[in-house]
Amino acid sequence: MPSPIRTAVVGYGLGGRTFHAPFLAADDAFTVDAVVTSDAGRAEEARADHPGVRVVPDLATLLQDAGSLDLVVVSTPPERHADQAAAVLEAGLHVVVDKPMTVTAAEGRALVDLAERVGRTVTPFQNRRWDGDFLTLRRLVEEGALGTVRRFESRFETWRASESKAWKAAGPATGAGVLYDLGSHVIDQALQLLGPATVLHAELLHQREGEGADDDVFVALQHDGGAVSHLWMSRVAAQLGPRFRVLGSEAGFTSCGLDPQEEQLRQGRAPGDPGFGHRQGDDVGVLGLTGEEVSVPMEAGDYAAFYRGVAASVRDGAPPVVDPLDSVAVVELIETLHRDFPVRRPQAAQAMRGRERSR
Template identity: 35%
Template sequence: MAESKKVNVGVVGFGMSAQTFHCPLIVSSPHMNLVAVVERRSTKSQSAYAGITTVTSTDDLFAMGNVDLVVITTPNGSHFDLAKQAMEKGKHVIVEKPFTVTSQEAELLVQVSKETGKVLSVYQNRRWDGDFLTVKKLIEQGYLGRLVEFESHFDRFRNFSKNGWREQETSKGAGMLYDLGAHLIDQANNLFGVPHSIYATISNQRQLPGANIDDDFIIILTYKEGHKALLRSSMLARQTPVLRYSLRGFHGSYVKHHLDVQEDQLKAGKLPGDAGYGTDPREHWGTLNSDLAGGVHVDGKVETVKGNYLAFYNNVAEAILFGKPLAVTPEDGLLCMRLIELAQKSSDEGRTIFF
């Protein structure tokens, strides 16, 4: 593609994911045009985005010659088939997380991407949470010294079922492990790479009628360097504020509460580029207590790095237009799926699994 050309994007589905996370970022990217949306029962997207085309089937979307990139926001069980079909029809693809529902499917998609030469990425937007970017800098720049423990939470309080497909045991890839677990595992992979071992407990704590899915997990990843990552998610975490990160190192610790602000901002209609977008309020900043190199002791707040979900879409566009490296590769998606499966196996068998 010529440098002056933008990537034309078609989105499959117009539910919460597309409305909140994808379409607002697509139209905010200087490298992209939103041109089409698949909606089977309405044309709501046309009201939100003037000038786009609405089609009722993925076949119609994949046949559109002016669509370069397809974004798949449908339920997890459909990700593999739709991504495969789109690439075979000549489209680049972004798949909402989780990548697939099995590592075998993920491996096949990696192969199809190589065979077709099409860019394939997974929407792991939480790599661009402001708090995660902050944690990454603290670790990389040695503010904690040798890291010994990384604890990451993504908790909610919902003692009822919303009756969506994510809470139906008949839905492929339902439950918290595939939903929030995919985020936490990918963040750990991005920081530390492939773990040495995994131990997990995964359970259904709420025991709600019609929602027989996992709603709580603890995953412990260990690494050959000696540190460990504890990943935790629960639907029955009512404490306020919710813990997000707790890091311990040889020289100190860092603690952060509250979730990244971007999801709530996007739901409220704020876009990247608007004043205050991605900016964590001061009262939500984390706290660092550390003896830095040279004997300097620091005990106080650390300003949260500004969050930037738009960076994900800009990176994919630049990979398509200019051949730049992908930030989130299909191999990243495959590793995440393998760890999800091994976490479930560990929980089922009650044992630590070594790579």
């Protein structure tokens, strides 16, 4: 058996603890050797989750012993991604970077160039490519079950009355906001399904009280192949719309609800547990014409496939399981959206008009 891939996780918040470490620990190809966090509580969580793990306070300390590692997973706020991933590559290690891979496309291209120069891989963590509903939709499209796709509607909506993390309420220059957060997934899925695209229209809103980044976004994209994507991302959706509604020349497809893997991970379930990644009950998609629909069971979600692909890259030299240039394309679109459609605050404007009328 080949030696396990010695891995460190940088950042042990929701991303590091919930989305990365469980899959590394469940895969025999990896060992979780180190965790980087300066938070005492998270350090204790890391030691409890992974007995014997080495916990260090910062990346510089970790890289002093780079020879004891093969791979580093960067799961920190987006504005740190470019510098931290570059430091990992320069230390001679492979790197996985949480989404968005970088805040700017220029930073992303620089990381790709650096990885090529040092002979290591940089792999963006676009785990939502392995959502069960997206796997189901992609299979249907590839099989021709919808005919030619004309319109792709995708919603990733949640309800959160206030932002829990200060960095997420900062400006877009830091990678904050729902467009960088959920949008990195939604746009990536659209490009994977339908190919390159340009922006037709967008609405970037900040709906909650006070200052902060965009929390309610609509984007329309025109794909080079002819299809149009309508994409919604929101933290303030009081009711949730369909997750996917796709209209083709022969049939349509609709599904509701989010892939269950995130909630299962939050509940402490582990990859490989019975039923992990599977939807419960009769949660199915609907395929066909109105009045002639048939139910389509959802495929199981499989985020573990991402790390199986990472192992193949590190061990066998396979191409990155997610091409980093795909993430550069997503960030380019996000930069265009922020440039051409600045964030508006409808509630603030309404309050200003009310004060003016009262004078």
